[in-house]
Amino acid sequence: MQPESQSKGDLFFHIDRESYEPAYRQLANILRRQISEGLFRPGDQLPSESQLCQSFGISPMTVRRAINLLADQGVVTTSQGRGTFVAALELSTAIFDLQDLESLFTSTAESHFRILDAGVVSADERTARKLGLNVGDYTIYIRRLFLHQSQPIFYHRAYLVYDPDRPILESELDVESLQGLFISGSSDLLKHGQLSIEATLMSREEANLLNMPFPSAAFYLEHIFYGFKNRPHSWGWFIIPSNRLHFKTHIGI
Amino acid sequence: MQPESQSKGDLFFHIDRESYEPAYRQLANILRRQISEGLFRPGDQLPSESQLCQSFGISPMTVRRAINLLADQGVVTTSQGRGTFVAALELSTAIFDLQDLESLFTSTAESHFRILDAGVVSADERTARKLGLNVGDYTIYIRRLFLHQSQPIFYHRAYLVYDPDRPILESELDVESLQGLFISGSSDLLKHGQLSIEATLMSREEANLLNMPFPSAAFYLEHIFYGFKNRPHSWGWFIIPSNRLHFKTHIGI
């Protein structure tokens, strides 16, 4: 085994034109690897794009795509007229997504919602503010528990604007899915919304419902969705015990 | 004012070649706007790339870049041989970044760390596992409080591998910054690490230090950073009261 020459020959200096992997991605991976192995360090300038064209025998546009890819991923930064530089590792580059949360929702078999309470109620001050209504206006109200294999996973409470002229309530109160609250159907306008995540203390009632001891922590995930004319359409929150969910992310290369 | 014709003329069907905004981004914004206004709805197929070339009078590569931009942002999905389609709104597309957390750290004026405790200790079972050491191996230990205008903001506890052959401890225990733990200097290898976020109940001690009532919730943010040869280098966690931090994001267009 000649790991040195082998890796250099195969991975460092050649683009395999027969590979299914596109050239631009091969180049991005080569550069990423050189950075992670210390050949280029944070702050260092990468070879210029024209140099990379010559070294690898590919056209400028292809090099450009590779660089753009790395820049999008936060691995390098580019500066017009100066060059391309290896980015320093920073906390703020870390991002996390809700994939784990999604997997909670979409465990279809042996999981369902149990409706605790639902109906029409007058908006209190907070709900009115969140939904852009007047205090006392009617809202649809729902409290439910998501169960998997008879175990409570999370608690959900939501308020929807009550509009007698737009009787789409049935689908939005769909018991077995979050359709309408979260996922826009193919015939709907594309909705948009805001999410906010905080850490919170569960109330006694929430802890009871979720089979947790009383002073327990949980994620508080608030959502506001907007519909037609950018008017608030629904507002609510999830309570997800800390043992059911945690977010993971990776930082660096 | 003729908002209808004006917006169509200016924003919907023409690319302004004199604009500082690149053509590919103009096209992406045009398509995004058409989607958000309901001209294309989730599941609909967008015009093919060759059609877009003709309609807007730009070359295939430029159209391609616009489509790629929208696909990266989750607005559309592409399928080779079939077409480009408007993506449905899904929870899992939501992405959070740690910008807010970063702003906590980098409030330089009137903020500093107060060291509560530091020294060399033997690794317990958990620390040994996290750092890839044997139980009893020496680690550097630090507990500190981050203050802003004399108010406690968050609590930090970390363990570092103690390696007498690599005396870089001074910089890593730098009191006034997180340098060494988080940010790779220009001469270092690019580090990488993992972050994990959970909701937790603060201990009595933590609540006391952070001036919070006892049963209080907080974010528990665990970090492991790796150094040379991908060996664990530091491990620890932050306790950030829920009134100091929350994550926000936007979903949809």
Add this chain to the structure above:
DNA sequence: AAGTGGTCTAGACCACTAT
């Protein structure tokens, strides 16, 4: 003035999907 990244062209060929 020389070198850098940023954009764009007008095609080409390929792999895939639908009919």
Add this chain to the structure above:
DNA sequence: TAGTGGTCTAGACCACTTT
């Protein structure tokens, strides 16, 4: 077979930075 997205070429011009 026709149409679609995916990749790539070999240049061009521009804006910017450095010397």
